[in-house]
Amino acid sequence: MGKxxxxxxxxxxxxxxxxxxxxELKVPHGTDFESLTPLLPVFLxxxxxxxxxxxxxxxxxxxxxxxxxxxxxxxxxNLHLLFWLSLLPFATGWMxxxxxxALPTALYGFVLLMAGLAYFILxxxxxxSQGAGSILAKAIGRDIKGKFTVMLYITAMLSAIFLPxxxxxxxxxxxxxxxxxxxxxxxxxxx
Amino acid sequence: MGKxxxxxxxxxxxxxxxxxxxxELKVPHGTDFESLTPLLPVFLxxxxxxxxxxxxxxxxxxxxxxxxxxxxxxxxxNLHLLFWLSLLPFATGWMxxxxxxALPTALYGFVLLMAGLAYFILxxxxxxSQGAGSILAKAIGRDIKGKFTVMLYITAMLSAIFLPxxxxxxxxxxxxxxxxxxxxxxxxxxx
Amino acid sequence: MGKxxxxxxxxxxxxxxxxxxxxELKVPHGTDFESLTPLLPVFLxxxxxxxxxxxxxxxxxxxxxxxxxxxxxxxxxNLHLLFWLSLLPFATGWMxxxxxxALPTALYGFVLLMAGLAYFILxxxxxxSQGAGSILAKAIGRDIKGKFTVMLYITAMLSAIFLPxxxxxxxxxxxxxxxxxxxxxxxxxxx
Amino acid sequence: MGKxxxxxxxxxxxxxxxxxxxxELKVPHGTDFESLTPLLPVFLxxxxxxxxxxxxxxxxxxxxxxxxxxxxxxxxxNLHLLFWLSLLPFATGWMxxxxxxALPTALYGFVLLMAGLAYFILxxxxxxSQGAGSILAKAIGRDIKGKFTVMLYITAMLSAIFLPxxxxxxxxxxxxxxxxxxxxxxxxxxx
Numbered sequence: 001m002g003k004x005x006x007x008x009x010x011x012x013x014x015x016x017x018x019x020x021x022x023x024e025l026k027v028p029h030g031t032d033f034e035s036l037t038p039l040l041p042v043f044l045x046x047x048x049x050x051x052x053x054x055x056x057x058x059x060x061x062x063x064x065x066x067x068x069x070x071x072x073x074x075x076x077x078n079l080h081l082l083f084w085l086s087l088l089p090f091a092t093g094w095m096x097x098x099x100x101x102a103l104p105t106a107l108y109g110f111v112l113l114m115a116g117l118a119y120f121i122l123x124x125x126x127x128x129s130q131g132a133g134s135i136l137a138k139a140i141g142r143d144i145k146g147k148f149t150v151m152l153y154i155t156a157m158l159s160a161i162f163l164p165x166x167x168x169x170x171x172x173x174x175x176x177x178x179x180x181x182x183x184x185x186x187x188x189x190x191x
Numbered sequence: 192m193g194k195x196x197x198x199x200x201x202x203x204x205x206x207x208x209x210x211x212x213x214x215e216l217k218v219p220h221g222t223d224f225e226s227l228t229p230l231l232p233v234f235l236x237x238x239x240x241x242x243x244x245x246x247x248x249x250x251x252x253x254x255x256x257x258x259x260x261x262x263x264x265x266x267x268x269n270l271h272l273l274f275w276l277s278l279l280p281f282a283t284g285w286m287x288x289x290x291x292x293a294l295p296t297a298l299y300g301f302v303l304l305m306a307g308l309a310y311f312i313l314x315x316x317x318x319x320s321q322g323a324g325s326i327l328a329k330a331i332g333r334d335i336k337g338k339f340t341v342m343l344y345i346t347a348m349l350s351a352i353f354l355p356x357x358x359x360x361x362x363x364x365x366x367x368x369x370x371x372x373x374x375x376x377x378x379x380x381x382x
Numbered sequence: 383m384g385k386x387x388x389x390x391x392x393x394x395x396x397x398x399x400x401x402x403x404x405x406e407l408k409v410p411h412g413t414d415f416e417s418l419t420p421l422l423p424v425f426l427x428x429x430x431x432x433x434x435x436x437x438x439x440x441x442x443x444x445x446x447x448x449x450x451x452x453x454x455x456x457x458x459x460n461l462h463l464l465f466w467l468s469l470l471p472f473a474t475g476w477m478x479x480x481x482x483x484a485l486p487t488a489l490y491g492f493v494l495l496m497a498g499l500a501y502f503i504l505x506x507x508x509x510x511s512q513g514a515g516s517i518l519a520k521a522i523g524r525d526i527k528g529k530f531t532v533m534l535y536i537t538a539m540l541s542a543i544f545l546p547x548x549x550x551x552x553x554x555x556x557x558x559x560x561x562x563x564x565x566x567x568x569x570x571x572x573x
Numbered sequence: 574m575g576k577x578x579x580x581x582x583x584x585x586x587x588x589x590x591x592x593x594x595x596x597e598l599k600v601p602h603g604t605d606f607e608s609l610t611p612l613l614p615v616f617l618x619x620x621x622x623x624x625x626x627x628x629x630x631x632x633x634x635x636x637x638x639x640x641x642x643x644x645x646x647x648x649x650x651n652l653h654l655l656f657w658l659s660l661l662p663f664a665t666g667w668m669x670x671x672x673x674x675a676l677p678t679a680l681y682g683f684v685l686l687m688a689g690l691a692y693f694i695l696x697x698x699x700x701x702s703q704g705a706g707s708i709l710a711k712a713i714g715r716d717i718k719g720k721f722t723v724m725l726y727i728t729a730m731l732s733a734i735f736l737p738x739x740x741x742x743x744x745x746x747x748x749x750x751x752x753x754x755x756x757x758x759x760x761x762x763x764x
Binding site (some may be wrong): 005008009012013016017020023030040072075076079083086087089090093097098101102103104143149 | 198
Binding site for chain 1 (some may be wrong): 578581585587593596603648659662
C-alpha cells in the first residue's frame, strides 16, 4: 500500500475539519457592531484552532513524506490522530461560545493533548516501520520540543480550572513555538 | 477509465462522511460536567462509526488497488456502497441522541448490514471484471469473515429490539475483528 | 494548465454536494417508526438526487478525460456546472420536506434543467477547444439523449404544477435512462 | 516538499468553502413563491461569493503552478489566504440574511480585502522563493490590476456605510474584471 492515498485521505479530513469549524461562527441576527461582540471569543477560538490544525497538517506532511511502506499500524495510528483532530471543532465551539469558561477551556487542552499523543504514536509507528537508521528518528532526535509541548498542554489544562485565560495564553504560545521555523527553536530548548 | 479518480472521489466522500458525523456532537449550553453527560452516548456512537468508516476506507483501499479496469458496474457498485455509508451519520445521530433505544439501534445495524452487502456486491463486480484467476478472488477465498459479519449484523438487529446494548456490543465486536490484522482472524474463523 | 487539478477540484465539490445532502435528513426526536414516516419523502428525494449527482460525476469524468488543454472557457463552464449542482441539496431539501408539493418539485426540475444546460455548455466548450475531428464531438454525435433529457425536464416542470408525482416519475425516468449503459439507449432513441 | 500536496489541500479547502456557503440557503417552510422571496438576497450573495471563490481558485492554480520549492513562508502564506477565504461563508450569510445592510456589507468587503492582501502576500513569498528572474514576477509586472482591486474594495467598504448597494455593485464589478480574460484587462488598466 502506497502513501499517496493515505496522504490524500488525511488531507481531505484535515481540510474538512479546518473548514467546518467556521460553521460555529453562527450568522448573528442584528446588523450592528454589538451583534458581532458575542462572536469575538468564538472567532478567537477559531483562529487558535485554525493555526493548530495548520501546524498539524504541515508537520503531518513532512512526517508522512519519510514513510516508505504504509503498515496497518501506521494506517490506524493515522486514523487515531484524525479522530482527535476531528473533535477539535466541537471543543473549539464549546470554548468559544462559553467565553473561555473553565471546563470547556480545559477540555480544549485535553483534545489538543490527545492529538499530540496520537501524533507521537504515529511517529513511533513510522520510526518502527523504518527500522534502524530511520530518517525520521534522526530528524526528531530526543524530541524535546514534542515533550515540552505535552508538558505545556498539561500545565494549561490544570490552570484552565482556575485561570482559563492563562490556559489560552499557553495554547497560543504552543502554536507560536511550532509556527516559528523548527530547527532554531529545537536548539533553543535543547540547551 | 482509470481507477485514480474513482479512488479520489471515494476518498473525498468517505473523508466527508467521517467528519460530518462529528456535527451531531452539538455544543452544549452549560459549562459543567453535567452538560457533557447527555453527549456521552452520542460520543460513543461517533467512536463506533468512526472505526467502522475507517475499516471501510482501509479495506476499500486494498480492494480497489487490485482493480485493473473500472467498468460501469464497478463504478455504480462503488456509488451504491458510498450511498449506504452516507446514511451512517444519520443512523449514528439517531442512535446516539436516543441513548441506544431499540429502533434506532436496529436501524444502525440495518445501515451497516446494507453497507456490508454493498461492499460484497462491489467485491463481486471487481472479481467479475478480473475474470478467472482474479487476484481479489484468491485473496478473499470463501470470505468466511464477510459472511460471519453479515450474520452478526442480522443477530444484532434482532437483539436490538429487546436488548439494544447487546446489539451495540456486537457492533463493537465486528469492528474489533476487522481492526485486528486480517490474515490471522481469517484463519481463525476458517478453522 | 493541466486537467488534473480541474478533475480534483470538481471531484471535491461533487463529493461534498453528494454528502451534505444527507444533512437534510434531520435526526428525529422520537424513537418509533412513526417518527421516521415524515422523513420518507426527504429520503426518497435524497436517493433521487444521489443518483443524479452520481450520473453527473460519471459522465463528467468521461468527458473531461477527453480534454487536452484546459482553456479559461472550459474552466468557467465547469464552475458554472458545479454552481447549479451545488443548488441541488437546497432543491432536494425543499422538495422532500414539503412532500413533493407543486412549486418545490418544479424548482427541483429547474435546477436539474439548468445543470443539464450547464453540462451542455461545458460540452460545447470542450468540443470547441478540440477543433475539427474532436473525439468528444464524435462520441456524442447528434446528442439525441441530451436533447431528449432537456425536453423531459421541461415536461416535468410543467406537470409539477398540477401533478407533482408525475414530475417525480419523470425525474426518476431520466435517472434510469442515464444509469443504463449509454450506447444501447442512444441507439434506441436515435431510431 | 513538493507542491502536489499544497495544491491538493488548497483545492480541498476551497471546494468545501464554495460548497458550505450553500448551507446558508436554508430550506423555507412555505411552498409558494412568497417563501422564496426572502431568500433572494441570500441567493444573490451566494452567487457573488461563488464567483469570487471561483476566481481565487483559478488564479491560485496558475500562481502555484509557477512554484518550484514550497518554503515554510509559502505554506503559511497559503494557509493565511485560506483562513480569510474560510470567513467568506460567514460574511456572505450575514450580508445576505440582512438584505445588504450597511455593516454586514462593509464586513463582506473587509473579508474580500483581507483575502486580497493575503493573496498579495502569498504572491510576494513565491516571487521571493524564485529569486531574480522569477517567472511569476514577470507575469504580474507592476500588478496594476491587483492594486486597483484593493482600492475598489476600500472604496466599496466606505460606501457600504451609506449606500450598501453601491458596495455590492463594486464587488460585482471586481468579479467581472477578474472573470474577463486577464491579459487584455491588464493592458486596459495599464494605459
